[in-house]
Structures are given as C-alpha cells and as structure tokens.
Amino acid sequence: xxxxxxxxxxxxxxxxxxxxxxxxxxxxxxxxxxxxxxxxxxxxxxxxxxxxxxxxxxxxxxxxxxxxxxxxxxxxxxxxxxxxxxxxxxxxxxxxxxxxxxxxxxxxxxxxxxxxxxxxxxxxxxxxxxxxxxxxxxxxxxxxxxxxxxxxxxxxxxxxxxxxxxxxxxxxxxxxxxxxxxxxxxxxxxxxxxxxxxxxxxxxxxxxxxxxxxxxxxxxxxxxxxxxxxxxxxxxxxxxxxxxxxxxxxxxxxxxxxxxxxxxxxxxxxxxxxxxxxxxxxxxxxxxxxxxxxxxxxxxxxxxxxxxxxxxxxxxxxxxxxxxxxxxxxxxxxxxxxxxxxxxxxxxxxxxxxxxxxxxxxxxxxxxxxxxxxxxxxxxxxxxxxxxxxxxxxxxxxxxxxxxxxxxxxxxxxxxxxxxxxxxxxxxxxxxxxxxxxxxxxxxxxxxxxxxxxxxxxxxxxxxxxxxxxxxxxxxxxxxxxxxxxxxxxxxxxxxxxxxxxx
Amino acid sequence: xxxxxxxxxxxxxxxxxxxxxxxxxxxxxxxxxxxxxxxxxxxxxxxxxxxxxxxxxxxxxxxxxxxxxxxxxxxxxxxxxxxxxxxxxxxxxxxxxxxxxxxxxxxxxxxxxxxxxxxxxxxxxxxxxxxxxxxx
Numbered sequence: 248x249x250x251x252x253x254x255x256x257x258x259x260x261x262x263x264x265x266x267x268x269x270x271x272x273x274x275x276x277x278x279x280x281x282x283x284x285x286x287x288x289x290x291x292x293x294x295x296x297x298x299x300x301x302x303x304x305x306x307x308x309x310x311x312x313x314x315x316x317x318x319x320x321x322x323x324x325x326x327x328x329x330x331x332x333x334x335x336x337x338x339x340x341x342x343x344x345x346x347x348x349x350x351x352x353x354x355x356x357x358x359x360x361x362x363x364x365x366x367x368x369x370x371x372x373x374x375x376x377x378x379x380x381x382x383x384x385x386x387x388x389x390x391x392x393x394x395x396x397x398x399x400x401x402x403x404x405x406x407x408x409x410x411x412x413x414x415x416x417x418x419x420x421x422x423x424x425x426x427x428x429x430x431x432x433x434x435x436x437x438x439x440x441x442x443x444x445x446x447x448x449x450x451x452x453x454x455x456x457x458x459x460x461x462x463x464x465x466x467x468x469x470x471x472x473x474x475x476x477x478x479x480x481x482x483x484x485x486x487x488x489x490x491x492x493x494x495x496x497x498x499x500x501x502x503x504x505x506x507x508x509x510x511x512x513x514x515x516x517x518x519x520x521x522x523x524x525x526x527x528x529x530x531x532x533x534x535x536x537x538x539x540x541x542x543x544x545x546x547x548x549x550x551x552x553x554x555x556x557x558x559x560x561x562x563x564x565x566x567x568x569x570x571x572x573x574x575x576x577x578x579x580x581x582x583x584x585x586x587x588x589x590x591x592x593x594x595x596x597x598x599x600x601x602x603x604x605x606x607x608x609x610x611x612x613x614x615x616x617x618x619x620x621x622x623x624x625x626x627x628x629x630x631x632x633x634x635x636x637x638x639x640x641x642x643x644x645x646x647x648x649x650x651x652x653x654x655x656x657x658x659x660x661x662x663x664x665x666x667x668x669x670x671x672x673x674x675x676x677x678x679x680x681x682x683x684x685x686x687x688x689x690x691x692x693x694x695x696x697x698x699x700x701x702x703x704x705x706x707x708x709x710x711x712x713x714x715x716x717x718x719x720x721x722x723x724x725x726x727x728x729x730x731x732x733x734x735x736x737x738x739x740x741x742x743x744x745x746x747x748x749x750x
Numbered sequence: 751x752x753x754x755x756x757x758x759x760x761x762x763x764x765x766x767x768x769x770x771x772x773x774x775x776x777x778x779x780x781x782x783x784x785x786x787x788x789x790x791x792x793x794x795x796x797x798x799x800x801x802x803x804x805x806x807x808x809x810x811x812x813x814x815x816x817x818x819x820x821x822x823x824x825x826x827x828x829x830x831x832x833x834x835x836x837x838x839x840x841x842x843x844x845x846x847x848x849x850x851x852x853x854x855x856x857x858x859x860x861x862x863x864x865x866x867x868x869x870x871x872x873x874x875x876x877x878x879x880x881x882x883x884x885x886x
Contacts, residue, residue: 251840252835258841265828310844311840
C-alpha cells in the first residue's frame with residue numbers, strides 16, 4: 248500500500264537536527280529540544296508501527312518515480328520495529344546526554360550530530376533500494392566519526408583511527424558488492440533484485456557477490472574474524488556515545504544481513520555452513536575476550552560481539568523459528584546494550600573509574616541503584632523471566648528443529664560465558680568491599696552535578712530497564728511481532744508485491 | 751598579499767563573482783551548473799576578498815557567522831522536499847509553477863532545493879576556510 252508519509256521518521260530527525268543547529272550556542276535549549284523532539288519521534292514511530300501492523304507493508308516512491316527506477320522506501324513490520332527501537336534508545340540516550348555529556352562537547356554540536364546519526368539509522372531501516380541503503384550507511388558512519396572524535400581526547404583519537412579505517416574498508420567492500428550486483432542484474436531496487444538474482448544461472452558469481460556483502464556487513468556488525476576494531480574503539484568516547492554505538496550501530500549490520508540474505512540471496516548449503524561457522528566462532532571469541540578484560544566498557548564491547556554471534560546463528564539455521572529468535576534477540580539486545588553502556592557511564596560518574604579491580608562496594612553504598620542496574624545485567628544473561636531468556640529459547644528451539652546441535656551447543660556455551668562474566672562483574676563491582684578511591688581532578692563526579700542532571704541519568708536507565716522488563720514479562724506480544732517479522736522475511740512475496748505491484 | 755593591484759581587483763571581483771554564482775545556480779536545472787558549483791564560486795569570491803584585505807574586513811562585510819547559512823540552507827532543502835506532502839504527493843516530487851517567471855524562467859521545487867545546497871556549501875566552505883586561516 249502506498250503511503251507518502253512513511254519517510255516522516257527520517258525527515259523529523261533531520262528537522263530536529265536543523266532546529267538544534269539554529270540554537271548552536273544555547274546549550275540548555277538544545278537539551279530541551281533534543282529531549283522533547285525524541286519524545287515526538289517515539290510517538291511518530293509508534294503510530295507508524297500501528298499503521299503497518301494494521302494494514303501491512305507500506306511503500307513510498309520518493310520523487311514519484313516508479314518502483315524499479317526511483318528511490319523506494321519500504322516500511323514492513325521489520326523496518327518499523329527497528330525504527331521504533333531506534334527512537335526508543337535514541338530517546339534514552341538523549342535524556343542520558345543531558346546529564347552525562349560535558350558542555351564542551353555540546354558546544355561542538357553533539358546534539359545535532361546525534362540526531363543526524365538517528366536519521367541515518369531510520370533511513371537505513373526504511374530504505375528499499377540497496378544503493379540507498381549504502382548512502383544511509385555512509386550518513387551513519389560519517390556522523391559516528393564526528394561523535395567518536397568529538398572532544399578530541401588522546402584515547403578517543405587513537406580509538407577512532409581504528410574505527411574509521413575498518414568502517415571505510417567495510418564501505419568500500421559494500422560498494423564493490425553493489426557494483427558487481429548492478430553489473431549482474433542492472434537493478435538496485437531490492438524487490439526487483441530479489442526476482443532478478445533468482446534468475447541468474449551463474450550461481451558461483453552470485454555466491455561471490457553474496458560473500459562480498461557478508462564481508463561488508465560482517466565488518467560493520469563485528470562478526471568473527473572482522474571484529475577487532477570494536478573492542479579497540481567503543482570504550483574510548485563518552486558513555487552516552489558508546490551507548491548509542493553499542494546499542495544500534497552493529498545491529499544495523501545484522502539488519503542488513505537479515506534483509507539481504509532473506510530477500511536477495513537465498514543462502515545455499517555452502518552459505519549456511521559458512522554463516523554458522525562464523526556465528527559459532529563469533530560467540531566463542533566474544534565470550535572469551537570478555538572474560539579476560541578489566542575495563543567494564545571493554546567487557547561490554549566483547550559481549551556485543553558474543554551476542555552478535557547469537558543473532559548470526561539464527562540466520563545460520565535459516566528457519567522461520569530461528570529467524571523469530573534472531574528478531575526477538577535483536578529487540579532485546581538493542582535495549583539492553585544501550586542500557587548497559589549507560590550503566591557503565593553512571594558507575595564511572597559515581598566512582599571515577601572503569602576498572603573492575605578498583606571498583607567495589609557499590610551495592611553497600613547505592614542499594615537502589617544497584618538493583619536497578621541488575622535488571623539490564625541479568626536480562627543480558629537471560630535469567631527467566633527477563634528478556635534474554637525468551638530470545639535464546641527460540642534460538643535453541645530453532646537449532647534443534649534443523650538438528651544443528653553444534654550451533655545449539657555454542658549458543659549454550661555463549662550463555663554460560665555471559666553468565667560467568669556478569670556474575671564476576673556483579674561480585675567484583677557490587678559485592679566486593681570497596682576501598683576509598685583517590686579523587687580525580689579531571690572527572691566531574693555524580694554528587695557534584697546538579698540534581699536535574701543526576702535525575703536525567705537515572706531516569707534514562709530506569710526507562711530502558713522498564714522496557715527490558717516489559718519485553719520479558721510481555722514476551723507473548725513480542726513473540727507475536729517477531730513471528731510476523733519472521734514470516735514476512737521468509738516469504739518475501741508480500742514485500743515484492745508491495746513494492747512492484749501485483750505480478 | 752597586500753598589493754594594491756590585488757586589493758583593487760578583489761573589490762571588483764567580489765560582486766562580479768557573486769553575480770556569476772547566482773547565474774550558475776539558476777541555469778543549473780537543465781544545463782551544467784547548479785547549487786554546489788554556484789556555492790563554491792560564491793565562497794571563492796569571499797576567500798579572494800579575505801586574501802586581499804584580511805579576514806576581519808571580509809567578516810565585517812558578511813556581518814554574521816557563515817556557519818549560520820548551514821541550517822538556513824537545510825531549511826530550504828527540507829522545505830522543498832516536504833512541499834509535495836501538502837498536495838498529497840510522495841516526498842521530493844518535483845512541483846512546478848505553471849507560468850515562467852521573467853528572467854529566471856521556469857521555477858519549481860528543485861530550484862529551492864538547489865538554493866538550499868547553494869547556501870549550505872557557502873556556509874560549510876567559508877566556515878572551514880575562515881577557521882583554518884584564523885589559526886594560521
């Protein structure tokens with residue numbers, strides 16, 4: 248069905264960014280505009296989700312040029328679900344930034360760039376044209392380059408060099424893959440490609456192109472063996488920025504992988520084996536990497552990799568049930584990872600260190616905050632009834648369905664590794680008797696902040712913790728959404744018909 | 751570069767180049783030209799002026815910070831993109847006025863988009879060049 252307003256989430260973020268650029272010098276006004284605007288963005292996303300849920304896939308052709316030639320935007324259930332999650336964690340990060348981002352960074356345009364980044368994310372989720380997907384990826388990485396270097400601390404610049412290099416490499420690979428695909432089919436529209444790629448007789452060439460896409464998206468979503476840039480860079484920027492990076496940027500890669508490998512390249516036995524092996528090794532290397540780290544943000548960075556492996560495993564099993572698990576995991580992971588990086592930021596503001604060895608006694612000093620922080624931490628492990636449990640449950644069921652016991656074994660191993668890491672984290676940072684740490688002059692501590700800023704940080708963590716709880720306790724509804732997404736992904740006929748009209 | 755020839759020339763070049771940049775902007779829809787090139791030519795006009803007369807002089811004739819042109823230009827662009835929504839068309843559909851305007855010719859939403867690009871390019875390039883030459 249055609250609906251010209253589905254680009255509104257993108258345009259609204261652009262509008263917000265422009266508005267914020269107009270109040271470049273008024274820091275407090277920027278914070279207000281960003282928070283209120285993010286709230287409205289959530290409302291828009293909710294309305295759009297309801298629309299798509301009710302009336303099925305919505306399509307618009309920007310510039311009013313017909314489907315295979317013009318720029319198509321498609322809002323199917325998966326897209327609007329991702330847009331909704333993006334705006335939710337965008338809202339949380341925007342509120343968190345009110346408290347956690349220094350004025351020096353706000354002065355260099357932190358808030359406009361944040362909204363440009365969210366605009367890019369919404370665009371990537373709504374794009375129905377593979378070249379446009381590339382353009383949105385570029386917008387995402389250019390804004391993230393600014394965010395990761397803003398403030399210009401030495402550690403930040405060091406991390407950003409690795410980040411920029413690997414992401415540019417991924418873009419080059421992605422662009423090359425698009426060029427090859429265009430050479431093969433003469434089309435860039437994803438629905439059109441879905442039909443045309445199926446007709447190509449030279450399957451070897453199609454598989455090579457598919458692997459190019461796998462490499463390009465694999466670097467972006469930090470999949471084994473291309474993940475090393477992530478733990479080297481995600482702990483360097485301020486926590487609000489790592490929160491949006493950790494929550495969303497790697498997941499765009501997973502979104503693109505799911506989209507491309509269900510719509511355009513239907514994987515054959517070889518591709519499925521390849522993806523499964525990559526998934527297993529991603530889980531293993533992420534989990535083991537996290538075990539030996541001491542910096543809490545590095546632990547979370549490695550855990551991102553570990554859990555990207557779970558989502559890739561769902562793609563590797565390639566059944567409707569497994570894709571359902573992947574989508575559920577995506578929903579759970581975006582919220583929880585965003586929250587965990589904010590938690591690490593709050594711990595740093597209170598204690599002045601990220602080192603697990605130095606931290607301690609947090610539960611004794613701040614019992615209520617600790618219980619709040621326990622929600623995302625234990626959701627991540629997947630202790631029932633928290634949100635991670637259901638996602639893993641469906642992934643394991645999907646694995647048993649196709650008798651892929653090795654992958655099931657790796658998922659269980661990954662869960663145990665996560666459990667071990669979080670248990671160690673909990674006992675070290677929260678239960679261990681802590682010593683009085685020497686005050687650092689450069690750190691602005693939590694109790695020195697204004698009460699409004701303190702509340703902003705706690706409220707945003709509380710907000711996402713509630714969503715996590717909601718996902719866990721209201722799993723029935725999330726499963727309904729995820730199963731519809733999985734059904735739509737595995738039967739792309741409705742997507743193609745929505746874009747190209749009845750065939 | 752404080753030579754009298756360059757200074758005198760730059761005073762004449764500034765309005766000429768600005769006029770030329772607007773000409774390039776207007777012919778851009780069907781012929782080579784457009785907002786990006788026009789914006790670059792306009793910023794070159796100011797850069798030449800600042801080389802000849804010093805940065806402070808150029809600042810005083812622009813009156814406001816060039817960075818301000820970025821959001822203004824973006825407003826033009828987003829307005830041109832969203833305008834079709836009000837007549838129920840998809841985003842960024844080209845809308846045209848029915849009668850040509852004297853001198854300029856046919857005017858459509860594409861021209862407003864291009865004007866937006868024009869302003870953003872001037873804003874960005876002048877902000878970058880002024881900031882760099884300030885710290886030299």
